[in-house]
Amino acid sequence: MNSEFGLIARYFTRPAPAGFLGVGDDCAMFPVAPGHHLATSTDLLIEGRHFFSDVDPAALGHKSLAVNLSDLAAMGAQPLACLLSLSLPQIDDDWLQGFADGFYALAEASGCPLIGGDTTRSSGGIVISVTVMGQVRPEHALRRGAARVGDDIWVTGTLGAADIALRLLQDRLPPNPSLLAATRPALERPSPPWRLAQQLAGVAHAALDISDGLAQDLGHILLASDCGAELVYNALPIAEALHGLDDALLQDAVLSGGDVYQLCFTAAADARSRIEALAHDASVLATRVGAIVAQPGLRVMGPDSAIIMLDHAGFDHFS
């Protein structure tokens, strides 16, 4: 480690929970509960590619962890710990303090303590690598291949806002400050339902997190589970700020907009009241949006009962 980066220790070293070994040895260590497997995922975020250079550092710290927590949620795993590696072109104390504040706030809220990582000087832009580790009983894990014909399809939270915010920030839509203000939190501070997700393990069947758009992501479940799906467009939980938008734009944002970091999951019809109760207890919106069917492919029943055609990149192998 470059000596000047020693000062980063100031921002990223907080006491580890009891029973954990955190920063300061060759490895971090922590226990995994009996009967559980370790679940892990990692994401690499590159300045200019995954985030804007001028993004609020606290929001970036939050999102860096949130996108990884979203992967744990998609397995029904309980967060245990995370690692953070940062490559920075220079030391900027305000930036570091903001990033650390945003990261730690979510780490503490989600019970996912930061226990290790690496820091280095970058020759280019900022690079952020986060690894999360959680635990889940393997027989309860929400695997992509576990959907069954007749399952309900559920979505948590709302759809479309992050995509509209991204379009506004990239000038792909005419300037609209009030719409940007209403949608930007969905893009910059996604809030994956990690508490509900743990409760769904053993209750739901298949799950994944919506990162590339509902249609494309649901397609991964259909492929892995060798089945099809019918979605009811009017049942989809559209973010409130989007009401009144042009129909074609709205439909595209809701079905194909990414960066959602909410869950799409399937569950048997007899689990409905259980799921509604769990979602209520976790203060998470959970909406039934369709059903798993035997016929391969994804069909979306539009507002006028016509089938919406989907031709987005990555989706053509389902058509």
Next chain:
Amino acid sequence: MNSEFGLIARYFTRPAPAGFLGVGDDCAMFPVAPGHHLATSTDLLIEGRHFFSDVDPAALGHKSLAVNLSDLAAMGAQPLACLLSLSLPQIDDDWLQGFADGFYALAEASGCPLIGGDTTRSSGGIVISVTVMGQVRPEHALRRGAARVGDDIWVTGTLGAADIALRLLQDRLPPNPSLLAATRPALERPSPPWRLAQQLAGVAHAALDISDGLAQDLGHILLASDCGAELVYNALPIAEALHGLDDALLQDAVLSGGDVYQLCFTAAADARSRIEALAHDASVLATRVGAIVAQPGLRVMGPDSAIIMLDHAGFDHFS
């Protein structure tokens, strides 16, 4: 994931071991043995900073994992699995094939399967992030703070070669092709003693891997264990290729040269024959090089019985 990076799946997807869930779901999953804790470490490698742009990609693949396995070894942990994230400026099939070959060869040899990761397009140079996970009984883990007065100090492998290779490659020494040929493997293909390390858990006391130089790294054990050390210079295992070098240069390379990725560990004197047998069985050179003492600080008894003064960066807080 950028669609063009889908082809990376070709290079980095191999079947996961039985009982493991590998690439293809939201998380990878694997079991941790009862009574063990999960041990984890991560390293970020940046082109131009941690490796030369023209380094052999197979050697780079090897080293990216080796430096992380070295951290597991330093805890006495058994490797279980690893994650690899790559950010690349473009797709170069030859480079990817070479990197994957080097990475997988070590992953397979060390029983540390690659079960997940992330790939993305870089706007700058190559960025490599590796996370390793292993298991160790927490009461047997080789912690930095576990050295006891009277312990022997041991070093595995040999010292100095990687540092001399780095100096030659950076033109900090006059060109010497035969010396470079003899020392370069130590720099580019470090071989941490992961098998022996697992056997040392429960036998040795403190350990760490030598990445920043023996003197500086041993200093971390002394600080954490609140003790001092005496090393005998003539006992140090100097790489054979270095014999004949100028004394001052040799001494600097051996005591302060980094990139060694061998272990420095301490153990009670009554464990000597056990350690020698374990090292022999693992085909690893293990050498007693000194002792832990109560008096704080590190003293190195030089060839002429005079004490060698150490004034390297990072070491002044021990003087």
